[in-house]
Amino acid sequence: MSTSNTPTETEMLAANAAGVTRAASILTEGGLIAMPTETVYGLAADARNDHAVARIFEAKGRPRFNPLIVHVADAATAQRYVAWSDLADRLAQAFWPGALTLVLPLRPGSRLSPLVTADLPTLAVRVPAHPLAHELLTQFDGPLAAPSANPSGKISPTTAAHVAAGLAGRIEGILDGGACPVGVESTIVGLFEEPVLLRPGGLPQEALEHCLGAPLKVHQSGDPLIAPGQMTSHYAPGASVRLNASDVGPEELLLGFGTVDCALNLSAAGDLTEAAANLFHHLHALDAKVPKGIAVSPIPEIGLGRAINDRLRRAAAPR
Structure with a gap:
């Protein structure tokens, strides 16, 4: 080895x-x-x-x-x-x-x-x-x-x-x-x-x-780290990530959710299970296009939306 x-x-x-x-x-x-x-x-x-x-x-x-x-x-x-x-x-x-x-x-x-x-x-x-x-x-x-x-x-x-x-x-x-x-x-x-x-x-x-x-x-973000996946900055692409986007900047690509014009859509049907399955794959795909930033449509904070938003917040955190 x-x-x-x-x-x-x-x-x-x-x-x-x-x-x-x-x-x-x-x-x-x-x-x-x-x-x-x-x-x-x-x-x-x-x-x-x-x-x-x-x-x-x-x-x-x-x-x-x-x-x-x-x-x-x-x-x-x-x-x-x-x-x-x-x-x-x-x-x-x-x-x-x-x-x-x-x-x-x-x-x-x-x-x-x-x-x-x-x-x-x-x-x-x-x-x-x-x-x-x-x-x-x-x-x-x-x-x-x-x-x-x-x-x-x-x-x-x-x-x-x-x-x-x-x-x-x-x-x-x-x-x-x-x-x-x-x-x-x-x-x-x-x-x-x-x-x-x-x-x-x-x-x-x-x-x-x-x-x-x-x-x-x-568990709250300020509490001591006692389990994997609790670091503030994590799951990050090379590009910056902007959350809850209702518009797209000139050097950004939009990661969409629901009915929206975007570069890639987590789930056009607004299905959180489909969105979770696509999240990291779509982030990899958008990051490979080397944009300055990735804008992300709002994701509901319910069900698997909590996990999706948790990953996105960590991806968007200062590095």
Whole structure:
């Protein structure tokens, strides 16, 4: 496997048994694999291997204080690493496998690399729904630390081509599972004294509140960083991003929503599920045209609109 700052040939692995077997072998040897999930592509490494996890941070240019999500094959495996609870069991039964990450107290003796948790006493864990991710986790038979497979702070990848554009030469392989159907990262819920929405994502807040039978407390931007995806500037294209645009500047391209004349439309029908699936793909496509700025139509702050607006606000934040 590659050592720090050493270029490596990145293999493109097919979505078949041979590709999964090769990906599992690379992970066992301490290498890095970009794997598809239903949300975005994740950059996976053995969560128990300090050197492999350190290489995630190096490949992405990610700050070491930003914790990682650990992906596991099922809820029973998650319980090896975190202190489980009745509430965790209720949410896992309702939404796993799926676009939900739970933050729970780290179980003593977990043997995970401390880099995964950024030395916090909690762990972010989820069970992805993508069949290739599940096959890889099952064959690897261990926990995989896997943030989004892109340079830190840049647009998240929803295709293998997006991963290759940002990380080719820095990682050993990309397991090509096609386009990610959800298109935004998982929703993160902290299970502390009371449940807290730490990051909106591919599972709508309303679905969680219906399951819990109560409103969720929401993490505020000024609160300490205790989960992935909470940095103020994140998911950013090279161009500047202007939100809630009702007009377009002379050097801007419009990312539309609903019935609007635009360069690309997240959903002409105003469908938030379609818009979430298109968000990062369309940002990549517009950014490749090298505009001075990307203007974005208003997006409703409901359902998946919360996750879309969260990503757009971070993309538009000062860098």
